[in-house]
Amino acid sequence: MRADNNLPIASCREGSNMSLYEVLSNAPRSELSVCVGIDPTPTSLSAWGLDDTAKGARKFALTMLEAAADTVSLVKPQVAYFERFGVEGYAVLTDVIKEARQMGLLVLADAKRGDIGSTIDAYGAAWLGKTAPMQVDAITVTPYLGFGSLAPLLNRAHDAGAYVFVVTRSSNPEGTELQEHGNPKIWHKILDDIADWEQSRGNRTIGAVVGATVPSDLKYALDRLPEAYFLAPGIGQQGATYKDVIGLTDDRKRIIISSSRALAANGPKASDIRAAIYRS
Numbered sequence: 001m002r003a004d005n006n007l008p009i010a011s012c013r014e015g016s017n018m019s020l021y022e023v024l025s026n027a028p029r030s031e032l033s034v035c036v037g038i039d040p041t042p043t044s045l046s047a048w049g050l051d052d053t054a055k056g057a058r059k060f061a062l063t064m065l066e067a068a069a070d071t072v073s074l075v076k077p078q079v080a081y082f083e084r085f086g087v088e089g090y091a092v093l094t095d096v097i098k099e100a101r102q103m104g105l106l107v108l109a110d111a112k113r114g115d116i117g118s119t120i121d122a123y124g125a126a127w128l129g130k131t132a133p134m135q136v137d138a139i140t141v142t143p144y145l146g147f148g149s150l151a152p153l154l155n156r157a158h159d160a161g162a163y164v165f166v167v168t169r170s171s172n173p174e175g176t177e178l179q180e181h182g183n184p185k186i187w188h189k190i191l192d193d194i195a196d197w198e199q200s201r202g203n204r205t206i207g208a209v210v211g212a213t214v215p216s217d218l219k220y221a222l223d224r225l226p227e228a229y230f231l232a233p234g235i236g237q238q239g240a241t242y243k244d245v246i247g248l249t250d251d252r253k254r255i256i257i258s259s260s261r262a263l264a265a266n267g268p269k270a271s272d273i274r275a276a277i278y279r280s
């Protein structure tokens, strides 16, 4: 599938039982992977004429799924925008995840969980594996309680065939001071930890979040973890474009570009959002 501007983007999932790793590793090397972010922000809901409620978030999310289906492989609901509605928001999110997976879309929960080992295991139970109430294909985590603290969740992901994106170099400018601190830099050390874990477990469970807004860092990460997949948020609203990242590697599918608010700005018609996915 090709974008209007001739930039290649990934085609959709071919078998609903395939894991994110299997879908991406079978994708053509020439195509970037594309993720549709689902962020029911107050601004986006208002622009679509929806109430800033769980009901509004449901309508918004289902429309984003309609735009994504048969167009991309992957959607990324931002958990925070559902969590803010409490139990009703979680009910909507659970339905949206189920609906997306039934449509053949892979779901990446942008939950950014991180905690001590016993607690991160509970987060794993919530999101990963067949018994999880909100089972997803992938999740984001933060490693700032120590990479080793993530082990119980990583083990669950490995056993379930799910994928974990560890935040290493975030897309926001405030991340730089902390993540670039030290020698080696903190985020380089996290990449080393990912490499060690993956080497011992078969290279199919952990990738990283590296912002599309920091393309030279994304290039470093692609080279450091040659088997891994990278979630690259920041396309659109945060100023990055497809062109910033497309030349970073020949194996373009390893870069999963992600856009949320900028795509939603083309709504509320699913067909208009779908057209924008090809244009970004």
Ligand SMILES: O=c1ccn([C@@H]2O[C@H](COP(=O)(O)O)[C@@H](O)[C@H]2O)c(=O)[nH]1
Residues within 6 Å of the ligand: 037, 039, 078, 110, 169, 170, 171, 172, 209, 210, 211, 233, 234, 235, 236, 237, 238, 258, 259, 260, 261, 262
């Ligand atoms: O480094 C990061 C990690 C995650 N995000 C999340 O991605 C989306 C970006 O939204 P846009 O509207 O496309 O800017 C949002 O859910 C963030 O929490 C990120 O931006 N940067």
